[in-house]
Amino acid sequence: MNKRKNLGQHFLKSKTIAKSIVSNANITRNDVVLEIGTGYGILIPYLCKNAKQVFSIENDQNLHLSAKSNFHDYSNLVLEYGDGFNSDHNFSIFVSNLPYSKSRFAVEWLLQKKFSRAVIMVQKEFSEKLSSNEKHKAISVLANYGFRIKFLMNVKKSNFFPIPKVDSVVILLEQKKIISKxxxxxxxxxxxxxxxxxxxxxxxxxxxxxxxxxxxxxxxxxxxxxxxxxxxx
Structure with missing residues (x-):
């Protein structure tokens, strides 16, 4: 757990918020969903409910094995161990409670992928960087060129374990353009x-x-x- 905390990984414990995150992804029977960071699998039941296929990738072996044990009965779910950002799956929807330390990397990675929409949880300060029009940041220029960005909800730090120092925000990214590396x-x-x-x-x-x-x-x-x-x- 300490290793995950150092990476900025805090696990969502509210099923109500998990359900809302997936609801905002508007998953249909035609959608292939990619989740990076299975964690304890709080999103999995909601992701699998309507999706054609769900790929959920976890780079912590213990968490991956736990998920395989707990969610083996979902026929449209593929659980994988490794770095999800190295995966080559085609997907139409991306959903992730991102480690804070991976937020910028994940946005730049998504900018290079072909997909429909992404619902991601990020640190509140990072979401403000993305939407800032007053003082440009490289990531805000890139994100606003490649995506339509919509704020969905604030998530208080008390909804996570271990409790982070800051609040989080859930945002929707709808793809406008693919941007080259x-x-x-x-x-x-x-x-x-x-x-x-x-x-x-x-x-x-x-x-x-x-x-x-x-x-x-x-x-x-x-x-x-x-x-x-x-x-x-």
Whole structure:
């Protein structure tokens, strides 16, 4: 448990919230669901109720074995042991109570995948970064370009064990565009020079510009277009 806590993993204990999370995923008989982080399996009964197929992947062997013992009677469920972010399953819906330490990585991973929608639980502070329009972050620019983002619910820290230091938020991500790994990497690199003017940023990539604007003066779409220009160069 200490290892999981260090990773920012806190286990949801409210079945009411678990049911609400899955309800917001709008799973149908045509959907293949991917869950990364089986945990104690609180979402599994609700995920399996309507889905065509559910893949649930857990990287803690003890938790994986426990889930296999407890949920062996679901015919549309495949339980796997390993790193779910290395899986190659096709899926239409993604559902996960993400470890806080994996939130950004998971969003960038989802941006590269083809799917319909994702319902994820993240740290409240991270959800605010995603939706921030006042001061751009690389992850907010990428997420808003690739997804329609909808806030679903606040989840108090008392609904988890061990109890985290912060509250969580459940958000819905509906896919608009798939973003390549190279474009994601380029946007992140552009933001590493955020204190510089656009003229000096582009100079780092061997491109010319006379613009004295800084990233905070640009829209998210303008920043994406700059990154696309760098990728094409």
């Amino acid at each position: 190279v474009l994601i990497s380029t946007v992140n690199r552009v933001f590493s020079y955020r204190r510089k003017t656009l003229q000096n940023i582009l100079k780092q990539f061997g491109l010319n510009s006379t613009s004295k604007k800084r990233l905070d003066e640009l829209s998210g779409d303008e920043i994406i277009k700059i990154a696309q220009k760098i990728v094409r160069s």
